[in-house]
Amino acid sequence: MSVIGALALVLLVSAWLVVITRDLTALVQLSAVQGVVLAVVASLAGQAAGADHLYAAALLTLAVKGLAVPVVLQRVLRRIGPLRLPDAMFTTRTQAVLAFALTGAGYYIAAPLAAEPAGNHGAIGEVLPVALALVLIGAFVVVSRRLALTQAVGLLLVENGLFLAALAVAGGVPLAVDIAILAEVFVAMLIMGALVRRMHGMIGSISTEQFRRLKG
């Protein structure tokens, strides 16, 4: 297994941890870790393919996903104080099982696509399944958790999966697009953080369980 493949597995494990953890601070830290690992993967991929723009992408990923976004989320957490609210809709065991199932789905879907490498040095077979698994697990987190902040972390997970998928199938996207996407992730987290704070200020809770007013 290559270094990139090993790092992809690290990402996968961190996604599993996101699913089963109940500590919101740990969630933010996990997203920071993912940002760092993604940056390393991107620079290794850049080195392997001789694509310089991936170094720039790696640096930006480190800055935004590894640092800026976790800082934003951490500040939101500090503002809203300690929480003792139910988060997950399923038990930890059910969640773990579903996470594994989704990982399996990722490998299954990726199999036919990974059958033909296209100039990215064979990494596609190791990385694409993980990327798809991240997307699926992230979507699962979004729909199965009640706390708004956790849903935001789920979205980040999906985004990370997409970045990894781009690396796997196409050697990354053009730098301009990458910059735009990262800038947008940052702005999105700012806006979502502001909404979470207002939510807390208004109803004293960040649980979307309170969101039952709009129906029909």
Place this chain on the structure above:
Amino acid sequence: MWIALLVGLPVLAALLGWLAGHRPAYGPAQTALAVGTVAAAGLLDWQVLAGGPVTAGGGLFYVDALSLLVFSLVALVGLFATLYSVPYVRREHETGELSLRQVRVYYLAFHLFIATMLLVTVVNNLGLLWVVIEATTLVSAVLVGLYNRATAIEAAWKYIVICSAGISFALLGLLLLYAAGARAGLSAESALAWTTLLGAAPELDPAWVKLGFLLVLVGFGTKAGLAPMHAWLPDAHSQAPSPVSALLSGVLLNTAVYGLLRVHIIAARSLGDGYSARVLLVFGVISLLVAVSFILVQRDLKRLLAYSSVEHIGLITAGVGLAGPLGLYGAMLHMIGHSLAKSTLFFLSGELVHGFHSRSLARIRGALQLMPAVGVLTVLAMLAIAGSPPFGLFTSELSIVTAAFQQGRWWPAGLILAGIGLAFAGLAYHMVQIVFGERAGSQNGHADPQPLSRWALAAMALPLATVTVLGVWVPEAVRAALTGAVAVLERGLMP
């Protein structure tokens, strides 16, 4: 050059709004800039219709007839919404609903919102298209969640989360297209350009294109409000300030459909068997039927209008799915008619909700008595959106249904006809209650009718008049734009 003006003027209006949105002089200033935007759109329209698609920025921008149809509507409805914002925001501020700071945030986000929607239609790079579409979500979410109400925060949160999660699937789909392009030999820089992908479409791996299209359909379909990904729409469109609701329903949905159509054109050319069109038809009809069922049992005025938008976007999508000149022309004409009529209705809803202090359809009754001008306009606008002649939507709906029958597709034809019929009945019923209905005696003290401001009247009368005229006569320029858009949808190229 006109592209820069088109997008730049609203940005300028946004900055001015942040700095001076609360000043009285801002009203005329932003109107002037909005008129300028419409003028820039008109000039760009003329340039494209006269001389073919416009490329700029070294291939970064690409404007053809499909682009111009969508952005012209954005610019127009943007102007009307700007007109209506003036009295609306002023009133919200005077009644204490919006603080001074919120007013400035409103105008900053409002015009930026318009700028991002315009930008969607002129970029060539599919990756940037995706980024800009997500940007429209982010900016409009600020507007949806503007009011300090728990329901507004709920709507804004659901909107941001569902749409962002949804369109991440679209990004995955676009990545697959990009990868397919790279494998077909396209360079890394050009493999995301729509024009390049169109040219290389026959060489793209069909398996990747198919999966990519489906993912984009889920993604951009979520933003467009196609069922079953529409859950966020009634919440967001009903909780936003009414001028913003007009933008959301009237033109934002169009930009999402636009993104979907761009990929559909490539997929159709690549797969060659009408697969993508069939899928669009299915989702369109399902959206129509789902929306109609909610229209029939609706109790909230703005949610009623929101579900009506789902219905009409479903119709537009079905029209494109039916393909053929009638189906495509009908779909594009319907886009115009819906944008205009729906904007008018949301402006009217702003007046009705304020006058009756309620969004509940049980309480908004007898508007004709209380607010005669609003009542009359409501009759006309509701008839228009229900697809009654002589309004433009009747022509487009007839076109789409005829296309289905002509192609011998009995099930879609029958379902569409049934859907349209039920929608008409539901909307007509609600309209009669709203305008002529009996008001319970105890409500008399609560209503607070106000004379219609000139700004509001203009904002409502102009689009309504346009959609009425379109029902009887399609001006040459509009016809050229429509046929151009149809050609782009059929072949990717203008005639």
